[in-house]
Amino acid sequence: MSPERGARRSRVVTVEPALTQLSKLTASETHRLDRAIVAISVNPQLGATVPGTLLRDYTDEIDGVRIIYYVTALQTITIVAYVEA
Numbered sequence: 862m863s864p865e866r867g868a869r870r871s872r873v874v875t876v877e878p879a880l881t882q883l884s885k886l887t888a889s890e891t892h893r894l895d896r897a898i899v900a901i902s903v904n905p906q907l908g909a910t911v912p913g914t915l916l917r918d919y920t921d922e923i924d925g926v927r928i929i930y931y932v933t934a935l936q937t938i939t940i941v942a943y944v945e946a
Contacts, residue, residue: 870902871932875941882944890946893924902939905932916942 875883886894901907901919908917908930920927929943 870899871905871937871939873898873902873939873941875944879941879944886944886946890926893921894926894928894944894946896924897921897926897928898941901928901930905930905936905939 883891883894897919900921901917905917908919908928910916911918911929915931916929917931918927918929925946927943927945928941930939930941932939
């Protein structure tokens with residue numbers, strides 16, 4: 862990839878129960894979570910693999926958020942299954 866183009870982001874899709882969790886977050890928590898979601902959309906390999914599954918577990922200690930997600934085979938879509946802020 863050429864440097865002028867920048868990183869290609871995957872499309873992020875949120876599913877239940879993450880949608881329910883999102884509805885309970887404050888504006889500040891949502892903002893912190895948004896930064897983490899952008900980070901994994903640019904680099905889906907950020908999270909640690911969850912043994913025995915296709916899931917990845919990403920925790921941002923600075924912003925205090927956690928996202929459990931998986932990425933499609935071509936890494937074009939990131940599916941968020943769980944959020945915590």
